[in-house]
Amino acid sequence: MTIVATDGGRRRRRPSGEPPPLPRPIDAAMIGWLAGFGCFAVLWVWVFLSDDPARWITLRDLELMTPVVENRVGWLDRIMEATNRAGLYWATPTVGWATLAAALVTKRIRHAVILLGSLSATAMVMTATADGIRRPRPLGLTITGEWEGFAQPSRPVALLTVVLVAAGLTLAPPKLRRYWYATAAAALTAFGVAQIYTAVEHPTDTLAGATTGTAITIVMYRLFAPETAFPITYRTAKTAHLDITGPREAAIRRALRDQLTIDVHSIRPVNLASSSGSTPLLIEADDGETYFGKLYASTHLRSDRSYKLGRTLLYGQLEDETRYTSVRRLVQHEDYMLHVMQRVGVPCPAPHGIVEITPEREYLLVTDHLADATEISDADITEQVIDEALAVVGVLWKAGLAHRDIKPGNVMVQDGHIRMVDVSFAQVRPSPWRQAVDLANMMLVLALGSTPELVYRHARRHFTDEEISEAFAATRGVTMPSQLRRSLRGDGRRLLDEFRRLAPTRPPVAIQRWTLRRAGLTLGYGAIAVSVLAVLASGLSDIGLA
Amino acid sequence: MLATLVSALAASAGCSATATMPAPECPMGGSSLIVAQSVPSASQVPCFESLPEGWSVSSVDVNQDRSVIRLDSDRAGPGAAILHLDRTCDVSAAVSTASEFPDAERFDQIEQLAPGFRASRFYRFDGGCVRWDFAFDHNASATEAVAVGDALHLIPRQELSDRLSETFVGEGL
Known part of the structure; x- marks a missing residue:
């Protein structure tokens, strides 16, 4: 018996080491800010263990500050002191609450929670670091501004940075974000300069606060609300629908050619209004054939998980579902069910295969296209x-x-x-x-x-x-x-x-089934919600919102 | 994953900025320097040698105007003694008594001896004032005030500044 591939051997296997059609993007911004935070973290540990670096840094800080502080100008004093007070007392709660309110209005609950989480995480890092280093306010200089607690890292600068960065990541579409960040950077710079001018803190205190606040916020948003899964857009497009232009379209074309020997003439989204679990595509091949594709990514995995959690809470045992652990398994299931349906005689499109776009993240399920249906x-x-x-x-x-x-x-x-x-x-x-x-x-x-x-x-x-x-x-x-x-x-x-x-009368079939798992989930999520509200109410001032 | 974040948020949001700040420890440890910076005019700076048994620091709150150190006692109750460092204090209702610190005047104002000791003790010096506020639980003995009061020391600002110049940077307070 001779074993021959059904396509005559025209499909191409991607060899080990070759990048996939759409490689995972490298988040240069996050890496950069994490590196900056890492430098400060190393410095803090070093300062904690030895006085020498603290002494050297303080002397350099004072060298920078002293000429500024000793040459203060009367009219500028008032502006700087007002800026110091604004940054200390009302800038963070104003931007923070405005962002939270806007996030709730635009139904970005996840982003609102992440903002609060970023503030909490930053406040914790600030407290732990400050209490470990115990840096006083600038020595030998007349302090004219207002302050609270140890100087390094700058808590007010860090918390203001968090709300400004979070506002951009929560509300600004990507194309407009740079304008927001330019404005935010200007505001932070003004605040930082005021902090130094009034001798409230050293330049390194300000820099450490800004770096920490930025790094923590970016990491939190990347982890819990990545742009690919939760894009910030004000169009009515569903979050499940991916943008298939640009690099993604090129990757899909290459993948279809290599993995299914389909040379694509055109590819476009179709029926978006009635789809919510994937990005449906119409694929026209060079040979005149037409295929239907469903593009699945991690956004759909999250939707599937949320959907199943909701159904578990609503229905319990009768909807015995386990969530998919990867996009690959999600696509495999649908491909399998298409084969099963075909085998038993259910009229449905014939599957042609699964195409890998980005390993573990994006796959395209290709089936027959139902022409004129x-x-x-x-x-x-x-x-x-x-x-x-x-x-x-x-x-x-x-x-x-x-x-x-x-x-x-x-x-x-x-x-x-x-x-x-x-x-x-x-x-x-x-x-x-x-x-x-x-x-x-x-x-x-x-x-x-x-x-x-x-x-x-x-x-x-x-x-x-x-x-x-x-x-x-x-x-x-x-x-x-x-x-x-x-x-x-x-x-x-x-x-x-x-x-x-x-139909004949019959008592309603009970669809509510309580199990230990369902009860535990319901109580657990309810307890989390109540505790968050209670603890936030008591800790708002510690995270800069009061 | 979001549930994990929410849980962590709930756990962390209660961390107070002032809850873990150390108290000023004689001669120059803990928050001594920043407490000294909170009232730049004060010629004396408060610090603690060691607290008596059963007493602990609950919170330390320091800003550009004053310092407030709150102490808890397992016998006298939470917040039983609160130490304030301010620029001025009102001693009009207090009685002058002998001071254990040579450069500071002492005044005592007793509101209630029992049940529940309530009193204030003032140490007034050039450019500043340290005030104890005592508010004990009903069953606590007023002698606890003596024990915790003995833990307080006043260091001359100049001494602190000289130590700083010698050991850290050339600048003083």
Whole structure:
């Protein structure tokens, strides 16, 4: 037996050491600021262990400061003292609270939490370092400004830096950010100069505070709200949709050519409005073939995790889901389910393979493109379409599968025939409740374009009255995809009630299941929220917000 | 990961800027220098040799106007003794008594002996004033004030400045 690859050996394997199509970007800014903070950290340890470096640095600081301090000018004194007071008392809370309020208004809760976390972390570092080094205010100089505590590192400069950097990372789109940072740098410089002019602190105190505040804030935002996953934009685009122009488009083209032997003629996003878990793409090849691609990245992984956490809190045991630990596993699951669906006879696009864009971070799932297919809400719902759709649910039931995301956007009609798409939520051996909900959701989808009586009559050809009754006893608003809920609200007819009237009466199937895990999660997140509020209320002044 | 951040935030947000600052330790340790800088006119600078058993420093708050050192006692209660360093103090209601410090006048003002000792003790000197505020729990003996008062020392600013010039940099306070 001769083993030959199905593509005739035209695919190209990326050899070890060769970079992937889209290498992970190096965050030069973060590395730079971390290096700066690292230098100060080493210096602080050295000063803690020996007086010699402290002596040398203090003498250099005083050499820089003394000519300035001894040549103060009357009119400038008032300006500098006012700047000192402004930076000390109201600049940080003003910028901080304004940023928090704007973050909440723009629904950037994560960014608001990170801002508070950055302030707390910086305040902790300031306190620990200052108490270890115990540097007094500039010696031998007349201090005209206001201050509190030890001088090194500068706590007010650090906290002001945090809120200014955080404001940029929370509210400013990337293209405008440099203007904000230029303004912030000017403000910080003015404050720092005032601190030195009034002899409140040494130049190295100011520099250490600014460096620490910047480094901590940038690291916090990079870790917990990376730009690729949480872009700052004021367009209505969903955060799940990635920008496929520029380097990413070139990487996708190269990857498709090397890994699937597809020479791309054009590639563009499609159907963005109805997608939320990936970036759907239409891929036209040089040979005239057309493919459909779903681009998955870590943003989708986070969305999946949040979605499953919410469902666990809402439903508990009946929605026994484990979160994916990587983008690769997320894509593998959907690819696998497409193969399973095809094997059992569910009409869905044929998978062509998974393409790696960035290892462990971005993958593209390529399938057939359903030419001239339309969403069922835009199609003519004939009796054949109704029968086929219900037959699909029957096939799923018999095969021990559930689609779990039946909504108008995932039920397509092509040449009068049903095609199911987006099987990313599909499950093998689901709970009976989930299978029942699949039937109810499909009947509701069909009734939106026809009548409940017609759909019910056809359903009885595939299912018993008891099975249909079970389906609607298990279904309520929270079990439907949000698109289906919106469609039902917009329809105006009370379709769910109509189906319940047609089917035999059955008590509602309880969908709330409490388990130890669910109870623990609920209590845990509730306790965290309450404790954060309580502790923040008592510690606002320590983090510069009061 | 965000939950981890939120938990850390909750744990850290209570860290006070002043809670861990050390008290001034004689002759030049802890926060002695910065306490001296808080009242530049004061000719004397307070510091502690060693606190009596059962007493501990709760917080030290120092800024450009004054210093406040709060002490807790396992017998007299939290915040039982608070030491202030200011430019001036009002001794009009206090009674002059013999001072243990040669360069400082002492005044005592007793509001209540028992239950719950309440009193103030003032040490007035050129350019500044140190004030003890005592507020003991009901069951605590007033003699605790004697014990903690003995831990206080006043160092001449010039002595501190000379030590600094010799051992650290050429500048004084």
